[in-house]
Amino acid sequence: MSCCEVLHTDLRRREDGFTGLEAAIVLIAFIVVAAVFSFVVLKTGFHATEEGQYAIYKGVQQAGSGLEVSGTIYGVKPVQQEQLTIKSILIPISVPPGGAAVDVGSMSVRFVSPSFVEELRPNDPLMHAYPKDGCWSVQETYNNDNALLEPGERFLINITPTSMRGLHPNMQFTVEMKPAEGAPLRVVRRVPPHIDPVNELH
Numbered sequence: 001m002s003c004c005e006v007l008h009t010d011l012r013r014r015e016d017g018f019t020g021l022e023a024a025i026v027l028i029a030f031i032v033v034a035a036v037f038s039f040v041v042l043k044t045g046f047h048a049t050e051e052g053q054y055a056i057y058k059g060v061q062q063a064g065s066g067l068e069v070s071g072t073i074y075g076v077k078p079v080q081q082e083q084l085t086i087k088s089i090l091i092p093i094s095v096p097p098g099g100a101a102v103d104v105g106s107m108s109v110r111f112v113s114p115s116f117v118e119e120l121r122p123n124d125p126l127m128h129a130y131p132k133d134g135c136w137s138v139q140e141t142y143n144n145d146n147a148l149l150e151p152g153e154r155f156l157i158n159i160t161p162t163s164m165r166g167l168h169p170n171m172q173f174t175v176e177m178k179p180a181e182g183a184p185l186r187v188v189r190r191v192p193p194h195i196d197p198v199n200e201l202h
Helices: 003-063
Strands: 074-076 088-094 108-112 117-127 135-142 154-160 172-178 185-190 198-200
Touching: 088 172, 088 185, 108 154
Parallel strands: 117 135
Antiparallel strands: 074 088, 074 198, 088 154, 108 117, 108 172, 135 154, 172 185
16 A cells, blocks of 8 residues: 555544544534523423412412401491481401401401492501591400401401491492402491491391
8 A cells, every 4th residue: 555545544534533523522512402401491390380389379378368247237327416327337357267367457448339439548546446437447356456367356347438428228338348368358238228326237
């Protein structure tokens, strides 16, 4: 074999060697890219799963954070007035068994009648038997001495709309009490045809 043939064969072997090395590098690069892509996909999937679990948890928590009426609702006529109106509405509320505690201090209260809608303010102080006009208060508590209403406890809420907008006989109204979390409690009642000092509302 001549020198030229030997040199040609050696160069071809080197080219074959480089081709194999390049193929190995490309293969390694594909493996790295695939690994990174798989990591990104898995991480996104875990994140989506965590968000779904959190949404389910919050939904269950809010569903269990409701309020319910726990007794008779009364309407009270203004003291020392001859007007045939109801000034205050007394609504006993509680948390259903197994429900989450409700911070009544952060609750919003809305009063709706055929003639007006009023967003009532929390009375200052909140724990008070006679709230100011346009306010609501916790008139009485049972098994409790703070604003956190828990299962087994009961609050008597006193709702006093603005005095000049009294509730007259046969008038239907709605009270909506909405905790910071959970579904609102809607109470629909009608003023009786004859108003006594204290009236059961149905």
